[in-house]
Amino acid sequence: DTGVSQDPRHKITKRGQNVTFRCDPISEHNRLYWYRQTLGQGPEFLTYFQNEAQLEKSRLLSDRFSAERPKGSFSTLEIQRTEQGDSAMYLCASSLLRGSQETQYFGPGTRLLVL
Amino acid sequence: QKEVEQDPGPLSVPEGAIVSLNCTYSNSAFQYFMWYRQYSRKGPELLMYTYSSGNKEDGRFTAQVDKSSKYISLFIRDSQPSDSATYLCAMSSDSNYQLIWGAGTKLIIKP
Numbered sequence: 001d002t003g004v005s006q007d008p009r010h011k012i013t014k015r016g017q018n019v020t021f022r023c024d025p026i027s028e029h030n031r032l033y034w035y036r037q038t039l040g041q042g043p044e045f046l047t048y049f050q051n052e053a054q055l056e057k058s059r060l061l062s063d064r065f066s067a068e069r070p071k072g073s074f075s076t077l078e079i080q081r082t083e084q085g086d087s088a089m090y091l092c093a094s095s096l097l098r099g100s101q102e103t104q105y106f107g108p109g110t111r112l113l114v115l
Numbered sequence: 116q117k118e119v120e121q122d123p124g125p126l127s128v129p130e131g132a133i134v135s136l137n138c139t140y141s142n143s144a145f146q147y148f149m150w151y152r153q154y155s156r157k158g159p160e161l162l163m164y165t166y167s168s169g170n171k172e173d174g175r176f177t178a179q180v181d182k183s184s185k186y187i188s189l190f191i192r193d194s195q196p197s198d199s200a201t202y203l204c205a206m207s208s209d210s211n212y213q214l215i216w217g218a219g220t221k222l223i224i225k226p
Contacts, residue, residue, distance in 0.1 A: 004158075031212075040123060042203050042216030043159065056213070091158050102212050103149075106158035 002026060004107035006092050012113045013082055020078045021110045025094030032075050033104060034067055035091040043091055049075060050097070082114045118142055121204055121217030129225050134191040138204035138217045141185065145206040145215070148180050150189045153201045153219065162202075163189065194224045 005024045013019050025032050031050050035043035046065065047057045051072040064082075069075040079086055089111050093104040121138045128134055136150075146167055151159035163178040165171045165187075171178045177190040187206075191198055201219040 006158075040218065042119075042121075042205070042218050043214075044216075045213055048213075089156075093158075097212070102147075102207075103161060103164055104214065105161065106151075109156075109158045111156070 006107040023075045023092030029094035031095045033093040037089045119217045125221040127223040136189040144208040149205045151203045
């Protein structure tokens with residue numbers, strides 16, 4: 001499968017624990033995005049990378065959230081000291097920016113439940 | 116007011132009907148318009164991508180953009196039960212590639 005993959009697909013954790021999610025983008029894609037989606041809403045932008053550089057981070061993203069893309073390939077999203085309000089689907093998307101054309105392809109998501 | 120408005124539905128239609136899904140937006144800088152389909156507990160899947168105004172057709176799907184009215188539509192012909200999903204519109208501008216999303220419309224096609 002050459003699409004975007006995410007791991008794990010599901011995560012249940014207790015409040016206060018740290019969690020880390022991984023995203024493997026489509027090979028050769030230079031941009032990688034993280035989104036959060038709750039029921040009945042569209043995806044909410046969290047952050048994105050161009051190659052290994054993190055270019056933008058949502059103002060809504062608290063300091064408990066951090067993302068990395070160390071070699072410009074896979075990315076990790078870590079949430080420290082999880083709260084019940086962090087329960088959501090975390091989506092990763094990748095794209096290849098060509099001039100002004102860009103299409104984002106999404107992974108299956110990681111569903112997080114914080115108890 | 117949200118930048119992109121989309122009726123959440125649910126929209127329920129019989130199999131074979133023509134479906135019309137719509138989004139309105141407020142930012143005149145938007146130039147790129149997308150429709151994504153999302154099945155329950157899955158990631159969004161790109162259906163249609165349109166630049167600026169006009170129509171684009173792909174099989175049973177037609178996307179329309181009317182920039183003068185700040186209104187976009189997705190039409191599905193000969194709808195099938197497998198089309199039952201949530202349909203999300205998304206858009207962006209030349210100066211900011213970040214996608215702005217509608218909340219999604221839940222579509223149900225009854226056999």
